[in-house]
Amino acid sequence: MKYIIYILLFALPSVSFAQDKSQWEKKFDNANSLYIKENYAKAIEIYHELIQEKDNSPEVFFNLANAYYKLNNNTDAIYYYEKALKLAPDTQAFLTNLNYARKNLEDDITIVKEYDQQDIIHQSLGILTVNQWATLSTLAAFLVLICFICYYLTTKSNVKKLSFTCLILFLFLSLVTAYSAYFEDHYKSDAYSGIIFDKVLELKSEARHTSDTIRELHEGTRVHVLEEKSLWIKVQLDNQEEGWIEKKSIKVI
Structure with a gap:
């Protein structure tokens, strides 16, 4: 699949x-x-x-973001660069254009990375997709069945011993890969981010309009959703600052 290369190069x-x-x-x-x-x-x-026909093409999201950028619609450009990166993480062209678009943001927020235990586990398990882990688990379970049949039917002691050893190994592999698929599925469904589309909004200390204002936020800023409460969401900024905003103010990436 092809895509339009860096904005700066106009290739x-x-x-x-x-x-x-x-x-x-x-x-x-x-x-x-x-x-x-x-x-x-x-x-x-x-x-x-x-x-609308197929929403899993990072190239389409990337080209769409470029088109929005050319029309000076920075917020939509950032949103669709993020959508492209979600499908194809670490793609350099996507990162380059996203970082370039972010320079036009009104909110200057320094990205600070903090990893908890789940993030660390994800760094290891994220090398494969949920479907790939599930496929490996199914394959390992099938091999467990084959080994069990060999163990049950054979009369030779050396073959029986080898079958039993392989059965244990594949059973362990099946459990590990099944857990990996489960973990990655829940990790990705529990944690999500969004882009602010309101021109300006207030980051609140609590989930109510009358609570203290922590700071102002502007369109195009990325937030990470931590918690939901009725019409409000608790969010974390890229600098690890936390507060509450109205759910309607963002579009989920």
């Missing part, structure tokens, strides 16, 4: 040499052509249609 999308393209791919090419012709509004419209 053309890479050329696809596939002979038989799907309707979705042709539509994607059309949107990219409109982008190159600087018809950003129409390109945005088609990118959104593509996302």
